Amino acid sequence: MDELPVHFLYPAAMWIEKQPHRVHTILGSCVAVCLYDSVLKIGGINHYMLPYWNGQGLASPKYGNIAIEKLVEKMLFFGCKKENLRAKVFGGGEVIETTFNQFQIGERNVKVAQEMLREHGITIAGSSLSGKLGRKLEFNTQTGEVRMKFIEKQIFNPIKPK
Structure with missing residues (x-):
């Protein structure tokens, strides 16, 4: 898994390429949907922040309903078939x-x-899904494997000048 190129996925974005990658992202209340086609060995992932686009402004992958639809469309554009797709869902x-x-x-x-x-x-x-902890993901787009670690809450103690 280490020899693959690495991509960091920011919130309100998605990633799908035919060339295999390891895609990293960090989630709190956001959700990431990883789609994988085991026949073509192609994977894609999104990272959305809010559930539904309200029709105002840009219909971006910041919103779950847009992010999931666009990811499915892109997978189909790359030749995947819905019946070969499997999802892994994280965050929330x-x-x-x-x-x-x-x-x-x-x-x-x-x-x-x-x-x-x-x-x-x-x-x-x-x-x-859900709970009180964040998650750090690593998605291998070639195998569909997802490695996940919980992120413990950190208490911020600012250092005050004397």
């Missing part, structure tokens, strides 16, 4: 304790992935 943790937790962004991000993949007829072959 409520990692920041704020008043925004009432919006349950992580849980809503998870739900949009599960619903859209079901609508597309794509099986979820593996997942690590």
